[in-house]
Amino acid sequence: MFAASPALNPPPPFGEQRVIFHHLNWQAYQQILHALGESRSARLIYDRGTLEITMPLEEHEFYSELIGRFIYFLVSEMGRKIKTMGSTTLDREDLDRGAEPDKAYYIQNQAKVAGKTVDLKQDPPPDLVVEVDITHTDINKLALYANMGVPEFWRYNGRVWRIYQNSGDHYQEVKASPTFPFVPKTKLYEFLAQAQEDEIGAEQTLRQWVNESSPPKP
DSSP, rough: OOOOOHHHHHHHHSSSEEEEEEEHHHHHHHHHHHOOOOOOOOOEEEEEEEEEEEOHHEEEEHHHHHHHHHHHHHHTTTOOOEEEEOOEEEEEEETTTEEOSEEESSSSTTTHHHTSOOOOOTTTOOOOEEESSSSOOOOEEEEEEEETTTTTEEEEEEOEEEEEEEEESEEEESSSSSSTTTOOOHHHHHHHHHHHOOOOHHHHHHHHHHHHHHHHOO
């Protein structure tokens, strides 16, 4: 396993509150999804009969938001393009799976979905999905997103950042992001640690580092 030693304070015992439902079919999941509506902070993830509803707390939201900024700043300073999906519902009825990840992005395939509403029946899945799981989840998210065909999956538990690359129908943990191969894992830890005290300062430091360290812009 590729677990680096971060320079962050230990996480609090609770980053999310979760409610689990079992033995639900696709139609029941869809009914709950539409009944809850879009104006909510809770996020749903459904995996072949099991529905987990997650209510993020402050620590979860901090890490999710800042990891999202980390990705956006990297893409911006590298001169690349991005389509941000946020927690858009990614439903695959054919797989009996659906998810509202913390963050999802099109980077490599941005041109294929630019200016349109994504339809996973014909469009590729997001290139990169991020999940913050500080507390235990009953959903096997590695299997879920691998089967959805998501090429790269990041997972953060409040201490450790793990990066997974899709290898067909499963993920392999890797040392560096395939999307950002020049970025060492310590860089996210440094960014999050500085952001705890000064988010603007963390952004400025990261942007400067990318300008000095990244490959030439296309």
